[in-house]
Amino acid sequence: MTTTSASTASAGVFDDITSSESSLRRFLHGLPGVDQVGADARAAALGTRSIKTTAKAFAIDLAIRMVDLTTLEGQDTPGKVRALASKAMRPDPADPTCPAAAAVCVYPDMVATAKQTLGDSGVNVAAVATAFPSGRAALDIKLADTRDAVEAGADEIDMVIDRGAFLAGRYQQVYDEIVAVREACGSAHLKVIFETGELQTYDNVRRASWLAMMAGGHFIKTSTGKVQPAATLPVTMIMLEAVRDFREMTGQMVGVKPAGGIRASKDAIKYLVMVNEVAGADWLDPDWFRFGASTLLNDLLMQRTKMQTGRYSGPDYFTLD
Amino acid sequence: MARIDVKKTYKLYIGGQFPRSESGRSYVVNDAKGALQANASQASRKDARDAVVAARKAFGGWSGRTAYNRGQVVYRIAEVLEGRRDQFVAELRASEGVAGAKANAAVDAAIDRLVWYAGWADKITQVVGTANPVAGPYFNISSPEPTGVVAVVAPRSPLLGLVSVVAPVITTGNTCVVIASEPHPLTAITLGEVMATSDLPGGVVNVLTGSVAEIAPWLASHMDVNGLDLTGVEDADLATSLEVAAADNLKRVRRAPAAEPDWLAVPGTDRMTDWLETKTVWHPIGI
Amino acid sequence: MVKVPDTATPFFEYAPAPESRSIVDIKPSYGLFVDGEFVDGHGRSFKTISPSTEEVLAEVAEADEADVDLAVKAARRAYTRVWSRMPGSERAKYLFRIARIIQERGRELAVLESIDNGKPIKESRDVDVPTVAAHFFYYAGWADKLDHAGLGADPRPHGVAGQVIPWNFPLLMLAWKVAPALAAGNTVVLKPAETTPLTALLFAEICQQADLPPGVVNIVTGAGATGQAIVAHPDVDKVAFTGSTEVGKAIARTVAGTRKKVTLELGGKAANIVFDDAPVDQAVEGIVNGIFFNQGHVCCAGSRLLVQENVADEVLERLKRRMSTLRMGDPLDKNTDIGAINSGEQLKRIRELSEVGDAEGAERWEVACDLPTKGFWFPPTIFTGVSQAHRIAREEIFGPVLSVLTFRTPHEAVEKANNTPYGLSAGVWSDKGSRILWMANHLRAGVVWANTFNKFDPTSPFGGYKESGYGREGGLPGLAAYLKGADA
Numbered sequence A: 001m002t003t004t005s006a007s008t009a010s011a012g013v014f015d016d017i018t019s020s021e022s023s024l025r026r027f028l029h030g031l032p033g034v035d036q037v038g039a040d041a042r043a044a045a046l047g048t049r050s051i052k053t054t055a056k057a058f059a060i061d062l063a064i065r066m067v068d069l070t071t072l073e074g075q076d077t078p079g080k081v082r083a084l085a086s087k088a089m090r091p092d093p094a095d096p097t098c099p100a101a102a103a104v105c106v107y108p109d110m111v112a113t114a115k116q117t118l119g120d121s122g123v124n125v126a127a128v129a130t131a132f133p134s135g136r137a138a139l140d141i142k143l144a145d146t147r148d149a150v151e152a153g154a155d156e157i158d159m160v161i162d163r164g165a166f167l168a169g170r171y172q173q174v175y176d177e178i179v180a181v182r183e184a185c186g187s188a189h190l191k192v193i194f195e196t197g198e199l200q201t202y203d204n205v206r207r208a209s210w211l212a213m214m215a216g217g218h219f220i221k222t223s224t225g226k227v228q229p230a231a232t233l234p235v236t237m238i239m240l241e242a243v244r245d246f247r248e249m250t251g252q253m254v255g256v257k258p259a260g261g262i263r264a265s266k267d268a269i270k271y272l273v274m275v276n277e278v279a280g281a282d283w284l285d286p287d288w289f290r291f292g293a294s295t296l297l298n299d300l301l302m303q304r305t306k307m308q309t310g311r312y313s314g315p316d317y318f319t320l321d
Numbered sequence B: 001m002a003r004i005d006v007k008k009t010y011k012l013y014i015g016g017q018f019p020r021s022e023s024g025r026s027y028v029v030n031d032a033k034g035a036l037q038a039n040a041s042q043a044s045r046k047d048a049r050d051a052v053v054a055a056r057k058a059f060g061g062w063s064g065r066t067a068y069n070r071g072q073v074v075y076r077i078a079e080v081l082e083g084r085r086d087q088f089v090a091e092l093r094a095s096e097g098v099a100g101a102k103a104n105a106a107v108d109a110a111i112d113r114l115v116w117y118a119g120w121a122d123k124i125t126q127v128v129g130t131a132n133p134v135a136g137p138y139f140n141i142s143s144p145e146p147t148g149v150v151a152v153v154a155p156r157s158p159l160l161g162l163v164s165v166v167a168p169v170i171t172t173g174n175t176c177v178v179i180a181s182e183p184h185p186l187t188a189i190t191l192g193e194v195m196a197t198s199d200l201p202g203g204v205v206n207v208l209t210g211s212v213a214e215i216a217p218w219l220a221s222h223m224d225v226n227g228l229d230l231t232g233v234e235d236a237d238l239a240t241s242l243e244v245a246a247a248d249n250l251k252r253v254r255r256a257p258a259a260e261p262d263w264l265a266v267p268g269t270d271r272m273t274d275w276l277e278t279k280t281v282w283h284p285i286g287i
Numbered sequence C: 001m002v003k004v005p006d007t008a009t010p011f012f013e014y015a016p017a018p019e020s021r022s023i024v025d026i027k028p029s030y031g032l033f034v035d036g037e038f039v040d041g042h043g044r045s046f047k048t049i050s051p052s053t054e055e056v057l058a059e060v061a062e063a064d065e066a067d068v069d070l071a072v073k074a075a076r077r078a079y080t081r082v083w084s085r086m087p088g089s090e091r092a093k094y095l096f097r098i099a100r101i102i103q104e105r106g107r108e109l110a111v112l113e114s115i116d117n118g119k120p121i122k123e124s125r126d127v128d129v130p131t132v133a134a135h136f137f138y139y140a141g142w143a144d145k146l147d148h149a150g151l152g153a154d155p156r157p158h159g160v161a162g163q164v165i166p167w168n169f170p171l172l173m174l175a176w177k178v179a180p181a182l183a184a185g186n187t188v189v190l191k192p193a194e195t196t197p198l199t200a201l202l203f204a205e206i207c208q209q210a211d212l213p214p215g216v217v218n219i220v221t222g223a224g225a226t227g228q229a230i231v232a233h234p235d236v237d238k239v240a241f242t243g244s245t246e247v248g249k250a251i252a253r254t255v256a257g258t259r260k261k262v263t264l265e266l267g268g269k270a271a272n273i274v275f276d277d278a279p280v281d282q283a284v285e286g287i288v289n290g291i292f293f294n295q296g297h298v299c300c301a302g303s304r305l306l307v308q309e310n311v312a313d314e315v316l317e318r319l320k321r322r323m324s325t326l327r328m329g330d331p332l333d334k335n336t337d338i339g340a341i342n343s344g345e346q347l348k349r350i351r352e353l354s355e356v357g358d359a360e361g362a363e364r365w366e367v368a369c370d371l372p373t374k375g376f377w378f379p380p381t382i383f384t385g386v387s388q389a390h391r392i393a394r395e396e397i398f399g400p401v402l403s404v405l406t407f408r409t410p411h412e413a414v415e416k417a418n419n420t421p422y423g424l425s426a427g428v429w430s431d432k433g434s435r436i437l438w439m440a441n442h443l444r445a446g447v448v449w450a451n452t453f454n455k456f457d458p459t460s461p462f463g464g465y466k467e468s469g470y471g472r473e474g475g476l477p478g479l480a481a482y483l484k485g486a487d488a
Helices: A021-030 A036-046 A053-065 A078-089 A108-118 A139-151 A163-167 A171-185 A202-214 A233-250 A265-279 A295-309 B045-064 B067-083 B085-096 B100-120 B124-128 B160-171 B186-196 B212-221 B236-249 C065-083 C088-104 C106-117 C121-142 C170-184 C198-209 C224-232 C245-254 C280-296 C309-323 C344-359 C410-418 C433-442 C475-480
Strands: A067-070 A103-106 A124-128 A156-160 A189-193 A219-221 A255-257 A291-293 B026-030 B036-041 B138-146 B149-153 B175-179 B205-208 B227-229 B252-254 B276-284 C032-034 C037-039 C045-049 C056-061 C160-164 C187-191 C217-219 C238-242 C261-265 C271-274 C304-308 C363-366 C381-384 C401-407 C425-429 C447-450
Touching: A021 A171, A021 A202, A036 A233, A036 A265, A036 B276, A036 C280, A053 A067, A053 A265, A053 A295, A067 A078, A067 A295, A078 A103, A078 A108, A103 A108, A108 A124, A108 A139, A139 A156, A139 A171, A156 A171, A163 A171, A163 A202, A171 A189, A171 A202, A202 A219, A202 A233, A219 A233, A233 A255, A233 A265, A265 A295, A291 A295, B036 B186, B045 B138, B045 B149, B045 B175, B045 B205, B045 B212, B067 B085, B067 B100, B067 B160, B067 B186, B085 B100, B085 B186, B100 B160, B124 B138, B124 B276, B149 B160, B149 B212, B160 B175, B160 B186, B160 B227, B175 B212, B186 B205, B212 B236, B227 B236, B236 C245, B276 C433, C032 C065, C032 C198, C056 C198, C065 C160, C065 C187, C065 C217, C065 C224, C088 C106, C088 C121, C088 C170, C088 C198, C106 C121, C106 C170, C106 C198, C121 C170, C121 C475, C160 C170, C160 C224, C170 C187, C170 C198, C170 C238, C170 C475, C187 C224, C198 C217, C224 C238, C224 C245, C238 C245, C245 C261, C271 C280, C271 C410, C280 C309, C280 C401, C280 C425, C304 C309, C304 C410, C309 C381, C309 C401, C344 C363, C344 C381, C344 C401, C401 C410, C410 C433, C425 C433, C433 C447
Parallel strands: A067 A103, A067 A291, A103 A124, A124 A156, A156 A189, A189 A219, A219 A255, B149 B175, B149 B227, B175 B205, B227 B252, B276 C447, C160 C187, C160 C238, C187 C217, C238 C261, C271 C304, C271 C425, C304 C401, C381 C401, C425 C447
Antiparallel strands: B026 B036, B138 B276, C032 C037, C032 C217, C045 C056, C363 C381
């Protein structure tokens, strides 16, 4: 992620909007509606693009570079995290041309371990903070969680919004929390997780996107991976439309991260097509688009090998970490 | 000394008014015995034009009424006709030369036909409309709508035939211009008086009397007429030429029957559906 | 938050992804399909070409009056001796069989359609062919349930149906015509359009594979004169036509004074109405789908965009951005969005009307793209600053050309939308339910798509008001058009 961080995006542009609960509500509810059926149809149509040969090779390498290799389990141990970090740096030990993943994504207590392995490899450490995954804790605890992770060396913080507050219409509270966490991040980049499976409607996803962008999130992210459905093509499309429109309005780019449920190369390529055609080619970069995934990486590697050798590979030829 | 009765002047019925033909012409209508019954207005192409304007003007309001309301108005025509039945029996006896029983039966049937169609107003949509189970997340429903202005050449049967062709047109929300039976035009104008006093908005039904061969071609070729009912056209060549003219703006055409129908028979729904368009509306179903 | 990067991001260039042509076997020449056999015509022949390459695909017989007469006679024989006597349940099984074979040979049909018509394979594959199969499935099920069609007990078919179809959806229009006709018990003589005869001829082969009794379906290829011979044939009981309003009127004149039943699906100049509270991204998709689907060769295309004035600039900006992602080119490439214009003649008409748009002062904007040197191509184009008086706002262009007009209030939108001799379809985009229903009530069009556009389904009736024709295809009305009540 590039580090030319500026002050919060909302500086100036959104002051009127974010100054009160009522103005925030008026703005968010004044955003154009999303027709679910039309959005689903458009996402499905983009999914029919046929990406072959050179385009496929390009897409697979790009997708590998966009992976936030993730482990977020109660059973995570330093051993597990070290293995994952090694995998992120050298996804295919047999092939030095294979690019590294973007980051490893872990709980805050595993940040130091991950950082130790990754060193200055260029692979970032992302930490899920703010009482992940439910977000149900007092603000000071969320902020402490964030600071801990940053102090341990996290380059990126994946926070969750308070869905309860959002669904109850307390947008100001959600906004203020994001602003506060962003401040606690210091120089670390902030990804704001909506848990779109709980927000349910695309209208809500669009509102949450704008709320997070105005509050200064560097990335907007679909899901924790703990709630079904996690990332979907249409939800990601709504978010890509939001970052596209936000840039139209402010000139500033925000990244998008679908997370959870993306397991196959074929699916990852559909996302990249969508990035390309909805937000635009500028977002086809690990600085601006990530996949939160674990098993996806091996499938990308298998496809990569297939493209190089012309024969189908098998899981035994790739590391399980 | 016997009282000199006051004879009625039979004029046209256009836009709720009873104007004379702008041409100033009239023609002699004899009764069944060949004696003068009255002079009827002989409508011109300009009267036809005015009638179409009146019918078009009335269309938006009439078609926009609830079906329930249209049914009530058609029923009201039946009520008023019932109240004036003696006058119609007398007119039929004179013009057709039929016995009282037959004239009575025709008036009965005409009133009953109006009642029958009045009841259809808020049912035809349910009978011919459809809810369509499309293979996708869409609400999809088809419902009938009136086609617009219908020009009708009324059949020879002065009252029952006339009611049988006009009632289905207006019950379904269309408006019409009717050319009355050329030999039996007077009852049509008297029926106009009934309609004018039955809450039927002016212009929904417009009645012209005169020469079918003269007036009908103007209606058949009129670009603001949507439908053409040739039921009363007895000359096959004229019927064909009218159908050809109707193609200029693709009017819906109901062809002339091979012989005058038995108007006493219970109708089907076809005289309504001939003047209905199916409109299908789609909308996504989503959250 | 960072500024937009200055350096160019690597471009995600989609490599060619052509669907294989090898699945189709185009013969050098084709005869007519009459009485279950391919036979030579009496007349001349004509060439059908690929509009994307101008390559000659095949020589096709041009049926003359004598050929049409033979086809009608075959249809009459099949009607009298076989099809009208067969129980509906047996007719149904033939139609189900045809539907299945269409699915089995779906890829072949899609590729052939794209080659002969020029439409993108993704449309022939994902829209045309699946909908064709769906039509046969839908009407197959009706064949033994005609007592429930709303015409009373024991309704009767008309007899021989003469059917003339256009080139924009060659196989789909065939299905719309043939499936309900056969289900109702009619036999057919069908003429495909002269520029797109090949899938109809492949359909004839499918009828053979299905063992459909000879003469039930007859396919006669040719141009206008062949169609005229079918329409005018005295032994044709029912005429069904899809095509131009001009030809539709000629047909209406031809059948005047006969007992022939007629349904006509003709032209349109549909308004696609976008309100300021529309779900704007979906509306933009709907505008694109409305006018650029099938190169705009769609009678119900949303060729007039009526956009509320207070959001016109924003909607147009989004529309242009979206249009710039459309991919035009090889119809067989799976990533092609816009294929070739169907014929040189049609391309000429599109160019002429567009030039009229320029001359009348409308502002032309088109997607910047390199047009292939061979074949017939026209880039997706919009005209802004169009008013009702402009010819491009009134005449059907039948190509990828959108005329943009504005309105201020719902009443004005309805007035402008209805201010046309056509009345086939309309679109409405708004998040306000009651306004959508008000608009749907007031629009004089046979199909109103609200918050969607260009959706088709075999269960859903389709057809127009006013000069867009009469009768409906699809659904129950589409079946009833091929039946008469027992007492009729």
